[in-house]
Amino acid sequence: MLNRDIYAVVDLETTRTTSETGRIIQIAVAFVQNKKIINQFSTLVNPCEQIPRNITQLTGITQNMVKGAPFFEDVAMTLHAMLQGTIFVAHNVNFDLPFLNAEFERVGLTALKSTALDTVPLSQILWPTAPGYRLVDMTNYLSLEHNHPHQADSDALATGELLIAILKRAEGLPMITLQALADLPLVLPRDTKTVFEKALAKNQAEPQPLPSHLQVIDSLALRRFSEPAPLVTGKATSYPAKKAAKEQLYGKTLAYREQQAKLMNAIYTHYTEAELSETPGETAFVAEAPTGMGKTLAYLLPYAYLADEQRKQVVVAVPTITLQQQVTETINTTLKDILPFEVRGASLKGRTHYLNLQSFKRALRVDEGSTSLQFIKAQILVWLTETLTGDFDELNLINPQVxxxxxxxxxxxxxxxxxxxxxxxxxxxxxxxxxxxxxxxNHAYLAEYAAELGDSIDTPYLIIDEAQNLPNAVLEQSRHQLPFQVWLTRVQNATNLVLRDNEPSIGIILNRLVGGQQLKSRFLQSLEALSSELPKLQVAFYRRFLLNGHTPATEGHYEVELPISDLAQFWVDQTHRLQSMRQAVRDLADSLDYLLAQFSNTKNAFSLSERQHLADFRRLLESIAKYEQRLTTFQQDLVDFPDASVFWLTENQNHDNSNLKLSGGLLHTLDFFKDKVYPHFMPPTVIGATLFTSTKSGYLYDRLNIDRETVFARRYPEVFDFAHQAELVMVENAPSPTDGGYVSYLAKQLVQLTTTVQENTLVLFNSLETIQQVYNHMQSNQTWQQGNMTLLAQGMTGTRSKIMKRMANESHLVVLGANSFWEGIDLPGDQLRLVVIARLPFDQPNTVLQRAEEAVLMAHGKQPFYQSTLPKAVLRLRQGVGRLIRKPDDFGAVVIYDPRILTKSYGKTLRNMMPDQMPQHVSQDRDVVPELKKFFDQHR
Structure with a gap:
């Protein structure tokens, strides 16, 4: 940064988000020079209009505060003069600068034509692993002072400090990284890219030595990796079985927990004293350890001693990437700090999780035409200077393309x-x-690489954490869908883009490339082959499997299971057609590679719009190839798992064969773990917070292929005081969820309940369709509109992760969620006080999967409802209720609006599996609100 450069860091608070309808209510500027804040300016502004309630809630700026403030006309001239000759900076510059210029022009001043920088993309590139890029996220991440978020004076100062950090960070990058950033066809808001260009110029003028923790390999600056010293094993002292020994081991680091200690000792005893079988699935150790018990440390500590004594490794399988990171960190910090011998944990993921340096270097030379892809490359260039793992999960990428x-x-x-x-x-x-x-x-990795893990490390120990999720991980990983019409439409769209010679089109780009006409012919030939063969394959499916009969429609469509032997013969009969389609997809990939190479070599010849059209065309071809890969996957599954797979066709209720979908994958895990996983390990430790579905059910053992005659099972009591921390309310006069008026009824109940109780609420559903209906009813409710609660809905107002982030940081929220919201959510304290179960979580009936699973169970002499349907619902319900109490000082309530929990014979099973000592109340709907208000008043 040159000494004379002055940066004017601006922040506005406005009544609305557009200058056409909104007015400024506060302006602040922090002036930065030589990486120091040298001056400040701030004023409230009278907007001459009412400030919306949501803006007051966000900013804290009220109508009374601006009543005596100057009008914009009063400060415009001074502000305009202040900003002349400065570099305009904002956190989202394309909001603040146009809005301010519109106001300047409204009062007769000229628009600013300043150099302008945006701190949002700069933050995203320079700190690619930051958890978020809102101003409050960055100030927290960098420990910058930010006293009053969403007030312009505080925001401008915080953005000024962020700008200083950005300039220092950019100038501290290696020259070779700065050169690569400058060389990228990087499209950033306004003049933002000049930050990297100035940093490069300064580095070139005053070259800095490469930091010792970095190395340059083939023009990439990388974090150095040192191979760890060999692990010294066999140094463990005797296992601390007694309370006094554990307390001595913990010191001041950990507190002794009685139930946790019992689980530790049970695990250690089982694997040192029990007679362990070599038959897969026998002599497993199964433990249900409730939330709050500390089960992770409960299994890690005894296994650390076992691993050291027996010179064996321990494989820990967990359901999610997040939990994988947490467990690895617990091993390398908490466990390492207390043990008297060395312990290490390493996280293993599939190849697709890790950056390949050679592939990335090749990608740097290719211009795909996509601004978003170039942005990701910029983030990775910086990330390479700090990452030791190269694990993509470290990165916070915005909408990365799979x-x-x-x-x-x-x-x-x-x-x-x-x-x-x-x-x-x-x-x-x-x-x-x-x-x-x-x-x-993670669970998926275990299922795929069990043989490799076991064979390479001499029959290791195996821990399956949250084991109730493992069968679903295997099944979901195997299931795919192929919509023929979507596939064909994409082929036709690609063809039209190549054929069209007017703007915008790929045809125009091809006309300007060397060899473009020949390349156009190659594209058209491949696409025409697919356009010809795809409808024929679709018709062949229809004639072979659907023409002569239909099953009852489910939600507007028909599902027809395909007999395995018939499908196998069908694939044989279609061999020539499938080979032709496969070759066409390969030819498309070759043609695309050639197109990208020619495009990259023709630098600066194409507009931003043309570059974007090429990026769209590339994604279109890649999606076409992905559908062909699914066909191959279906054929391979048929060969690998003929007895455990299920395939089905779906068509619209009007029998329109142009809307066929082919679906398939594994139906069940019958013998999967016994054949594919357990032979490579010691008898497993199976653990989770919600494993059992009743006191007698063998559902868990069946799904995990565990021999119930030899299993060592323990169910540990709840550690939370549910008698005083929670209550369950079941509404006995609610209509059945299948009644036509249920959605309207539920919406009214939720409005009345949440606007009165005023606590963060999670409402759990079984379908996104019902969520949408309830959301629309609630939003149109007059009582809701007059209240101060905010409604969020999965699939409508944001993704699960975005909604979760808001729940962790905001109050007065009502969240409507399905599927993933039933489990894996940790929102203690005020983040979540009320859980509402809209409908008992039974699987959708009469689907192909449901019917096929029932047929398998019946063939084995089992009752499908009691051996599958009900146990699944029990687990799901227990997981949903488990979202509520997460800490010893937590409190909250659960309301169930499905009367079947009281009226059906299976309701007793569901009620009996609720947390021990949790008060259960049966209420009329009119009594729910006063009862909960009383509960929360007592606990507040």
Missing amino acids: DFMAKLAQPANNPAGSPYYGHEFSERQHVLAQNAQFLVV
Whole structure:
């Protein structure tokens, strides 16, 4: 930064988000020079209109506060003069600068034509692993002072401090990284890219030595990786079985917990004293350990001693990437700090999680035409200077494209010939794994790589955490859908883009490339082959499987299961057609590679609009290829799992064969774990907070292929005081969820309940369709509109992660969620006080999957409802209720509006599996609100 450069960091608070309808209510400027804040300006502004309630809630600025403030006309001249000759900076500059210029022009002043920078994309590139990029996120992440978020004076000062951090960070990057950033066809708001260009110029004028923690390999600056020293094992002292021994081990780091200690001892005793079977699935250790017990440490500590004594590794399988990170961190911090011997944990993920350096270097040379992809490359260039793992999960990318990220993870054809050989991140992880007692994986990784894990580390121990999720992980990983009409439409769209010679089109781009006409012919030939064969394949499916009969329609469509033997013969009969389609997809990929190479070589010849059209065309071709890969997957599943797979066709209720969908995958896990997983490990430890579905049910054992005759099972009592911390209210006079008026009824109940109680609420549903209906009813309710609660709905107002972030940071929220909201959510304290179960979580009836699973169970002499349908619902309900109490000082209530929990014979099973000592009340709907208001008043 040159000494004379003055940065004017501006923040506005406005009545609305557009200058056409909104007015400024506060302006603040922080002036930065030489990486210091040298001056400030701030004033409230009288907007001459009413400030909306939501703006007052957000900013704290009231009508009374601006009543005596100057009008914009009074401060415009002074402000305009202040900003002349400065570099305009804002956190989202394309809001603040146009809005301010519109106000200047409204009062007769000229618009500012300043150089302008945006701190949002700069933050995203320079701190690619930050948890969020709102101003409050960045100030928290960088420990910058930010006293009053959403007030312009505080926001401007905080953005000024952020700008200083940005300039220092940019200038501290290696020259080779800055050069790569400058070379990228990077499209950033206004003049934002000049930050990197200035940093590069300064570095070139005053070259800085490469920091010792970095190295440059083939023009990429990377964080150095040092191979860890070999792990020294066999140093463990005797296992601390007694309370006094554990307390001595914990010191001041951990508190002794009685139930946790009992679980620790039970695990250690089982694997040292029990006679363990070598038959897969026998002599497993199963423990249901409730939330708050500390089950992670409860299994890690005894296994650390077992691993050290027996010179074996321990594989820990958990359901989610987040939990994988947490368990690995617990091993390498908490466990490491208390044990008298060395312990290490390494996290292992599939290849697609890790950046491949050679593939990334190749991607840097390719201009895909996409501004978003170039932005991701910029983030990765900076990330390489700090990451030791190369794990994509470290990055906070905005809408990353799956296909592009898969390409960046793709290993080179000749890895030994790559300059990055020996430095690739996937290789680093396996080096770490070889020198660790604990290998932490997710459920999907365990299912896919069990043989590799077991064979490479000599029959390791196995812990399956939250084991109730493992069968579903296996099934979901195997299931795919192929909508023929969507596939064909994309082929036709691609054809039209190539044929069209007027703007905008790929045809125009091809006309300007060397060899473009020949390339156009190659594209058209491949696309025409697909356009010809796809409808024929669709018709063949229809004639072979659907023409002569239909099953009852489910929600407007028909599902027809395909007999395995008939489908196998169908694939044989269609061999020639499938080969032709496969070759056409391969030819499309080759043509696309050539197109991208020619486009990249023709620098600065195409507009931003043309670049974006190329990016759209590339994504279109990649989606076409993905559907062809699904066909191959279906054929492979038929070969690998003929007895455990199910395939079905779906068509519209009007028998329109142009809307066929082919679906398929594994139906059940019958013998899957016994054949594919357990043979490679010691008898497993199976653990979770909600494993059992009744006192007698063998559902868990059946799904996990565990021999119930030899299993060692323990169910530990709740550690929370549910008698005083929670209550369950079941509404006995609610209509059945199948009644036509149920949605309207539920919406009215929710409005009345939440606007009165005023607590963060999670409402759990079984379908997104019902969520949408309830959301619309609530939003149109007059009582709701007059209240101060905010309604969020999965699939409508944001993703699960965005909604979760808001629940963690905001109050007066009502969230409507399905599927993933039933489990894996940790929102203690005021983040969640009320859970509402809209409908008991039974699977949708009469689907192909449901019918096929029932047929399998009946063939084995079992009752489908009691052996599958009900146990699934019990687990789901227990998981939903488990979202509520997360800490010893927590409190909250659960309301169930499905009367079947009281009226049906299976309701007793559901009620009996609720947390021990949790008060259960049966109420009329009119009594729910006063009862809950009393509960919360007492606990407040």
